[in-house]
Amino acid sequence: QVQLVESGGGLVQPGGSLRLSCAVSRSIASINLMRWYRQAPGKQRELVAAITSGGNTNYADSVKGRFSITRDNAKKIVYLQMNSLKPEDTAVYYCNAYYGPEYWGQGTQVTVSS
8 A cells, every 4th residue: 555645735826836745655766657637626637747767757738848747766755846837727636656556645736826
């Protein structure tokens, strides 16, 4: 069993920044994929960013150039740096770990509003 705990969400004005953290209960060095998803009210959950165990990254077109996913294997934390935030980025953000089994965090709310 793996526990994922997200933090760092909150209320931010358009154009602002937030950094989300996902603390993992086991070593993440060998976890194939660490991903961030988001789900806005009335919408399906969507993939935002992913990072492989080798450090390769992938982003949704809507966040390319604004968001950055990184992983600190020593601290067992995956980050999502979000810059130039827009109201349409408002959602609950979920951390996901996949290595055959798949695990989810409980989510953290991000609200972008003036």
